[in-house]
Amino acid sequence: MSLKKQSNDATFKDLLDELQWRGLVALSTDEDALRKALNETKITYYIGFDPTAPSLHLGNLVQLLFMRRLQLAGHKPLALIGGSTGLVGDPRPTAERTLNTKETVAEWVEKLGKQASRFLSFEGENPARLVNNLDWTAPLSAIDFLRDIGKYFRVGTMLSKDAVSARLNSEHGISYTEFSYQILQGYDFLELFRRYDCTLQMGGSDQWGNLTSGTDLIRKAEGKSVHIMATPLITSSDGKKFGKSEGNAIWLDEELTSPYAFYQYWLNVTDEDLEDRLKVFTFLTKAEIEAVVAEHQAAPHLRSGQKRLALEITTLVHSAEAARGAIDASAALFGQGDLEALDAATLQAALGELPNTTAAVGTPITQLLIDTGLVDSISAGRRAIKEGGVYVNNLKIEDEMAVLTELLHSKFAVLRRGKKTLAGVFTA
Numbered sequence: 001m002s003l004k005k006q007s008n009d010a011t012f013k014d015l016l017d018e019l020q021w022r023g024l025v026a027l028s029t030d031e032d033a034l035r036k037a038l039n040e041t042k043i044t045y046y047i048g049f050d051p052t053a054p055s056l057h058l059g060n061l062v063q064l065l066f067m068r069r070l071q072l073a074g075h076k077p078l079a080l081i082g083g084s085t086g087l088v089g090d091p092r093p094t095a096e097r098t099l100n101t102k103e104t105v106a107e108w109v110e111k112l113g114k115q116a117s118r119f120l121s122f123e124g125e126n127p128a129r130l131v132n133n134l135d136w137t138a139p140l141s142a143i144d145f146l147r148d149i150g151k152y153f154r155v156g157t158m159l160s161k162d163a164v165s166a167r168l169n170s171e172h173g174i175s176y177t178e179f180s181y182q183i184l185q186g187y188d189f190l191e192l193f194r195r196y197d198c199t200l201q202m203g204g205s206d207q208w209g210n211l212t213s214g215t216d217l218i219r220k221a222e223g224k225s226v227h228i229m230a231t232p233l234i235t236s237s238d239g240k241k242f243g244k245s246e247g248n249a250i251w252l253d254e255e256l257t258s259p260y261a262f263y264q265y266w267l268n269v270t271d272e273d274l275e276d277r278l279k280v281f282t283f284l285t286k287a288e289i290e291a292v293v294a295e296h297q298a299a300p301h302l303r304s305g306q307k308r309l310a311l312e313i314t315t316l317v318h319s320a321e322a323a324r325g326a327i328d329a330s331a332a333l334f335g336q337g338d339l340e341a342l343d344a345a346t347l348q349a350a351l352g353e354l355p356n357t358t359a360a361v362g363t364p365i366t367q368l369l370i371d372t373g374l375v376d377s378i379s380a381g382r383r384a385i386k387e388g389g390v391y392v393n394n395l396k397i398e399d400e401m402a403v404l405t406e407l408l409h410s411k412f413a414v415l416r417r418g419k420k421t422l423a424g425v426f427t428a
Contacts (some may be wrong), residue, residue, distance in 0.1 A: 008072050011286045014039050015073045019229075021286065022279040024066060026205040026232040029215065034227050037199065038075070042126065043227075045070060045200035046078035046192055048133070048185065049116060051086040051108035052100070055253035056115050059204065061317070062231055062280060064119040066202055067128075069283075076126040078198055079116040080188060083109045083134030090185075090210065091163040091178040094170065099177075109134075115252055129196070136191045137184065149187050152220045153213075158182060161209030182213040189214025190221060198226075205230040234280070252317055258349035259318045263326035266310035267303070271296070274305045282312040333414055333422055335394045344409040351412060351424030360428045365392060365402045368415055372423030384417055391416040 007018040016035045019025050028034055037043055047063045049056060056064070067077045086105045089097035100108075113130050120128035137145075158164060161182060167174035192198035203211055211228040218226050250265055251257040257265075269277050274296060278289045296305030314323035329350045331337035339347070357371035366381030369390065375381045382400040384390050390397045393406055393414050404425065407413055413425035 008069065008283070009285045015070070018286075019066075019069070023276060024062075024069075024231050024280065025229055027208055027228075027230040029225075029227045029229075033225070034200075034229070037227060038070075038073075042074055042076065043200050044076045044078060044192075044196050044198040045202060046080050046131075046189075046198050047202045048080040048082055048085070048188060049112055050082040050089065051105050051112050052089055052097070053249075054108050054111055055251040055256050056112055057252060058250040059234060061252060062234055063202065063204070064116060065281065065283075065316075066231060068119050071120060071126060071128065074126055077120055077128045078131050078192060078196060079113070079120060079128060080131050080133060080192070081109045081113045081116070082188075083132040084137040085133060085181065085184050085188070088177055088181050088184065090181045090207070091167050091174055093163065093166045095172045096175055096178065111253075131192070133184070133188050133191070137187070149183060149190075149217070152217050153183055153186075157216075163206075163209055182210045185210040186213030186217040189226070190217050193218050193222065193224070193226060200227045200229065202229045202231070205232055254318060254322070258352070259314060259322035260326045260329050260346060260350045261353045262317065263310045263314045263323060264330070264353065266313050267306050267330070269306050269309060271300055271305075274309065278305070278309055278312075282309065282316075284312065332394075333416075334420065335391065335416070339393055339408055339414060342408075344412075347408060347412055351414065351426070354422050354424045356424035356426060358426045358428050359404060361404055361407065363404045365390065365397055365404065365415075366400070368404060368413075368423075368425055369417065372415055372425070374415065374417045374421060374423055389418045 007015045009018055012018040012021065014035065015038050047067055049060055071077050083105065087102065109132060117130065122128050164174060164179060189201050201211055201214055208230050211230060215226055215228055218224055250262065275293050278284060278292060292305050292308050311323050314326055325346045328337055329342055329346050332339045332342055333350060355372045357368065359368055366378050369375040369381040375384055385397050385400045388396060393408060404413060407427060411427045415423040415425055
């Protein structure tokens with residue numbers, strides 16, 4: 001009898017149908033077999049996250065939410081934190097990775113595990129499980145690894161992987177360390193298949209070569225067929241992949257990317273990207289997304305779609321309270337709310353995202369305007385004040401010779417020129 005694992009949105013006939021509509025399936029193994037597995041069985045699946053930084057980022061969020069969607073549909077997730085693969089690092093397209101110390105990687109394994117756990121449920125009929133691939137690679141000797149695992153891999157096939165071939169054709173070449181990464185990832189899938197009957201691995205489309213290493217290894221070692229799915233890469237407006245190696249990471253750790261900056265990022269999503277981002281990063285239904293998009297298209301200047309997107313994702317990643325704080329801070333900074341009502345941490349985070357300077361009480365406002373880049377000269381600053389376009393803590397400055405006097409929380413000031421140009425002042 002079919003279990004029929006329904007989509008979480010009644011609009012769709014099944015889960016795979018919804019995932020495809022959301023644009024989450026770029027590549028997969030046999031679609032019919034995959035659909036049957038998702039519909040008729042309760043599968044165990046996994047995604048791996050390597051601790052090559054102290055936080056997960058926006059690219060990882062795509063995978064975390066992918067995991068959550070499958071768990072809500074009744075399937076059982078394994079979140080793998082790569083304590084061993086994090087010591088090696090998968091091949092980058094350009095140059096060799098810098099290897100981190102074992103102590104650093106161990107610390108990051110713990111941090112990433114806690115982050116990943118926020119998006120999954122560890123209770124109920126299909127509880128999630130955190131796993132660390134160091135548990136099965138650390139006890140394995142080099143000889144056992146070569147005899148028991150390496151024998152299944154053909155060098156010609158390994159050389160043909162996109163990540164490897166790109167490096168071979170570069171001036172940097174590739175080390176045996178990074179060349180062997182695909183064997184380690186394939187071994188992970190084999191171990192999870194043996195230990196937990198895991199039959200599906202997911203990841204980004206740039207990981208396809210590593211994903212197929214696992215299916216090939218399981219077929220050769222166990223004589224079984226398993227599944228893989230790859231999501232499309234999420235890119236920034238200039239076409240770059242989101243990730244720490246690109247230097248434009250949006251981190252999930254609030255210490256690295258504040259909830260205010262996180263909210264502002266989503267608020268600035270382009271109209272062209274809005275619908276796709278709603279599909280990928282929210283749990284709104286198809287009908288709800290269509291309603292949000294229609295409302296936005298009726299009055300795009302109000303940016304209602306971006307506001308809903310930012311609210312949904314900031315609430316999901318941080319909390320409803322953090323999202324509300326970001327909204328209040330944004331309104332207050334632009335003179336539409338009470339700056340004094342903002343707590344010091346939220347205000348500090350918000351000002352840290354703006355052009356800012358450090359100055360003492362008594363510093364001329366014109367000097368602050370220059371130091372923060374709002375004007376380019378004393379005369380321009382005086383002219384801006386005379387024209388009524390300069391505000392400190394949302395109070396209009398009338399005197400061209402005015403100095404900084406009032407501070408928020410005894411250490412901050414918000415400088416504004418006109419309606420939209422902001423800067424922050426921190427006391428020395």
